[in-house]
Amino acid sequence: MAITVTVQAAEQIKKKLAARAQTTAQSGLRIGVKGGGCSGLSYVIEFADAPRAHDRVIEVDGVKVYVDPKSAIYLDGTVFDFETKLLQSGFVFKNPKVKSACGCGESFTPAV
Amino acid sequence: MDSPLLDIVEPGATPTKEKCPVSPAVGIDLGTTNSLMAWVQGGKPRCLADVDEGSAMLPSVVSYAEGEVLVGQAARRRALEFPHQTISSVKRFMGRAPNEVPPEIRKLYRLAEGDSGVARFYLKDRDTSPVEVSAEILRALKSRAESTLGPITQAVITVPAYFDDAQRQATKDAGRLAGLEVLRLLNEPTAAALAYGLDKGSQGTFAVYDLGGGTFDISILKLIEGVFEVKAVGGDTQLGGDDFDLALAGPQMDAAQKSGPHAVQQLLQEARAVKEVLSDLPEARLQGRLVTRDELEAAITPLVEKTLGSVRRALKDAALKPQDVDGVILVGGSTRVPLVRRKVADLFGKEPLADIDPDQVVALGAAVQADLLTAENAREDVLLLDVLPLSLGLETYGGIVEKIIHRNTTVPNSAAQTFTTYADGQTALDVHVVQGERELVADCRSLARFVLRGIPPLPAGFARIDITFAVDQNALLSVTAREQLTGISQTVEIKPSHGLTDEEVERVLLSSFEHAESDLEARTLLSERVEAGRILQAAQKQLVANGDLLEPSERQAIESNIAALTLATKSDDAGTIHLAIEALDHSSSDFARRVMERGLQRAMGGHRASEFA
Ligand SMILES: Nc1ncnc2c1ncn2[C@@H]1O[C@H](COP(=O)(O)OP(=O)(O)O)[C@@H](O)[C@H]1O
Numbered sequence: 168m169a170i171t172v173t174v175q176a177a178e179q180i181k182k183k184l185a186a187r188a189q190t191t192a193q194s195g196l197r198i199g200v201k202g203g204g205c206s207g208l209s210y211v212i213e214f215a216d217a218p219r220a221h222d223r224v225i226e227v228d229g230v231k232v233y234v235d236p237k238s239a240i241y242l243d244g245t246v247f248d249f250e251t252k253l254l255q256s257g258f259v260f261k262n263p264k265v266k267s268a269c270g271c272g273e274s275f276t277p278a279v
Numbered sequence: 280m281d282s283p284l285l286d287i288v289e290p291g292a293t294p295t296k297e298k299c300p301v302s303p304a305v306g307i308d309l310g311t312t313n314s315l316m317a318w319v320q321g322g323k324p325r326c327l328a329d330v331d332e333g334s335a336m337l338p339s340v341v342s343y344a345e346g347e348v349l350v351g352q353a354a355r356r357r358a359l360e361f362p363h364q365t366i367s368s369v370k371r372f373m374g375r376a377p378n379e380v381p382p383e384i385r386k387l388y389r390l391a392e393g394d395s396g397v398a399r400f401y402l403k404d405r406d407t408s409p410v411e412v413s414a415e416i417l418r419a420l421k422s423r424a425e426s427t428l429g430p431i432t433q434a435v436i437t438v439p440a441y442f443d444d445a446q447r448q449a450t451k452d453a454g455r456l457a458g459l460e461v462l463r464l465l466n467e468p469t470a471a472a473l474a475y476g477l478d479k480g481s482q483g484t485f486a487v488y489d490l491g492g493g494t495f496d497i498s499i500l501k502l503i504e505g506v507f508e509v510k511a512v513g514g515d516t517q518l519g520g521d522d523f524d525l526a527l528a529g530p531q532m533d534a535a536q537k538s539g540p541h542a543v544q545q546l547l548q549e550a551r552a553v554k555e556v557l558s559d560l561p562e563a564r565l566q567g568r569l570v571t572r573d574e575l576e577a578a579i580t581p582l583v584e585k586t587l588g589s590v591r592r593a594l595k596d597a598a599l600k601p602q603d604v605d606g607v608i609l610v611g612g613s614t615r616v617p618l619v620r621r622k623v624a625d626l627f628g629k630e631p632l633a634d635i636d637p638d639q640v641v642a643l644g645a646a647v648q649a650d651l652l653t654a655e656n657a658r659e660d661v662l663l664l665d666v667l668p669l670s671l672g673l674e675t676y677g678g679i680v681e682k683i684i685h686r687n688t689t690v691p692n693s694a695a696q697t698f699t700t701y702a703d704g705q706t707a708l709d710v711h712v713v714q715g716e717r718e719l720v721a722d723c724r725s726l727a728r729f730v731l732r733g734i735p736p737l738p739a740g741f742a743r744i745d746i747t748f749a750v751d752q753n754a755l756l757s758v759t760a761r762e763q764l765t766g767i768s769q770t771v772e773i774k775p776s777h778g779l780t781d782e783e784v785e786r787v788l789l790s791s792f793e794h795a796e797s798d799l800e801a802r803t804l805l806s807e808r809v810e811a812g813r814i815l816q817a818a819q820k821q822l823v824a825n826g827d828l829l830e831p832s833e834r835q836a837i838e839s840n841i842a843a844l845t846l847a848t849k850s851d852d853a854g855t856i857h858l859a860i861e862a863l864d865h866s867s868s869d870f871a872r873r874v875m876e877r878g879l880q881r882a883m884g885g886h887r888a889s890e891f892a
């Protein structure tokens with residue numbers, strides 16, 4: 168399995184990168200997980216102006232998405248998408264490994 | 280599982296999520312007759328309104344119907360029809376063996392002694408314990424509050440000041456069983472004082488007179504510059520408005536008993552209603568018999584006098600005269616009885632305070648305490664000193680009690696005393712911990728017994744054994760015995776002989792998983808409904824504002840999904856609602872994108888968003 172970045176997500180990332188002054192040809196998006204939150208882990212979505220050593224790079228539509236190796240384990244099988252709903256729009260991790268999340272949904276416990 | 284919708288942030292700017300947004304710690308008045316929940320909002324305690332059929336009070340009645348558990352008014356209504364599946368006044372049974380409950384109450388139930396001497400109720404299709412029944416009440420309060428406050432995990436629960444160790448432990452167990460972390464058990468009168476003290480910034484000596492449905496408490500408190508000190512407590516665990524009902528119904532009781540438990544319950548419920556009416560009117564009819572307020576007063580005078588006896592004793596304990604008391608706080612529904620007010624006013628020589636609703640004041644104070652215990656910047660200036668309701672001691676030679684910590688000592692507290700052996704070469708000491716005011720062990724309540732072994736064989740009277748009693752802020756006790764020469768020691772956390780054992784608690788916890796699931800289902804259903812409401816509102820708003828962006832066929836699809844979702848919200852199945860939400864989301868996603876683009880275009884002064892991509 169792998170991590171999938173959808174075309175919709177890539178399109179939005181491209182727009183957001185374009186709107187930033189610091190953006191260069193190397194710039195992309197970093198997705199990952201980090202410790203914290205009441206259920207153990209929470210998601211990270213940050214701009215990244217250069218890759219780090221050992222990063223995995225996913226390219227979709229010319230957009231670079233960087234994932235560190237540890238996060239890649241937790242995100243294996245995840246679809247990274249962008250959704251527009253009537254109430255809200257934003258990026259979403261569709262992660263089959265997450266079996267439970269806390270009340271606010273932002274932190275989660277992966278199933279091992 | 281999907282994450283919520285997220286946005287991109289600059290490198291390193293991902294917020295650290297320490298905790299989820301927490302809902303407040305609540306205060307719970309777990310009453311014999313009525314239970315209430317309160318919390319602090321914007322610095323003010325308030326009761327959760329509309330807990331049960333429009334009232335803030337949840338009758339402490341639990342009824343086990345086929346496949347469901349009813350709590351509150353619904354349960355009370357079933358009491359008459361299904362007396363053997365309905366439990367009222369469960370607080371009377373907390374931490375008690377059947378023979379410790381007044382016979383009038385006891386005979387309303389089919390009881391069995393549980394594994395540890397504690398009463399168990401035999402119902403039609405199951406048997407259950409007072410702790411489990413109380414947990415149902417707490418769970419009902421909790422789940423009804425959660426629809427307003429979000430998940431509730433921490434609580435301060437109040438107990439009568441007179442509750443002993445076993446009763447306190449049972450109350451804590453009930454909290455735990457209901458999925459609550461019990462931050463603290465707080466004496467009810469202390470809670471009332473806290474509600475008054477913080478609201479009014481009073482100073483001086485106060486008496487809190489709490490006459491509820493099942494218990495009477497009197498506390499003498501001193502309030503100095505925001506510091507509360509409880510000077511003395513007293514009362515009676517077996518005296519309250521229920522006894523007024525019994526007294527009023529007295530002349531008709533024999534006949535009712537002949538007709539069985541149904542008739543008794545019916546008579547008692549009507550007696551209560553008539554008694555309450557007589558607080559306002561001079562006369563009323565009880566099952567056809569005309570009763571006057573004078574008659575009620577004559578019937579309950581001995582009971583009211585009994586409470587005044589406790590008041591005098593408490594005043595004496597605090598070395599005060601009635602006139603030294605600056606104010607009297609009335610708590611509990613039964614203080615609405617005019618005779619009670621008159622008698623209390625006479626004794627103290629002043630009109631009592633009742634500006635805070637006597638039904639709510641305990642819950643409000645508990646909420647204040649819960650807030651103090653959890654607030655980030657906990658106010659250090661409000662220090663609450665509670666006192667021990669009953670003396671704690673040891674059995675010494677000849678069955679005499681040696682008190683180690685005296686009643687009315689402030690807690691937390693610890694005290695030690697040195698004991699010795701009474702026989703030559705004695706290598707073991709039997710430590711028997713008792714609670715009560717009497718001198719003979721036989722007249723006190725036995726709390727625990729253990730044996731300290733390994734004492735070096737010495738002539739009688741030479742060994743030195745320090746025995747330390749430590750009482751925590753919940754008035755729960757641990758006892759340590761330590762031999763001075765060898766340092767061997769042994770500690771017991773008092774496992775009250777009338778509480779549930781840990782294994783019993785585990786067992787009921789396990790059996791309550793069934794509940795946990797239905798609780799979770801209820802919560803999921805609720806949140807799906809809320810989400811459905813939000814999305815329906817948004818969809819309708821966008822149809823009006825931006826409906827021109829839609830082809831007729833698209834509009835039709837969205838409208839039919841709106842109709843379907845509206846219908847689905849009436850269903851009790853979270854899954855059905857969820858699917859309908861997804862269907863509406865799906866059919867409206869193109870529309871949502873166009874609405875967003877139009878918004879962007881307007882924001883950028885008419886340029887197409889794609890020009891900036
Ligand atoms: N207006 C009234 N007149 C007399 N008694 C009342 C009145 N209102 C409530 N009560 C009595 O108050 C008692 C309940 O008081 P409450 O403080 O809720 O009890 P508890 O603390 O035991 O749960 C009941 O016996 C009820 O009949």
Ligand SMILES: [Mg+2]
Binds near residue numbers: 308311491641
């Ligand atoms: Mg009460």
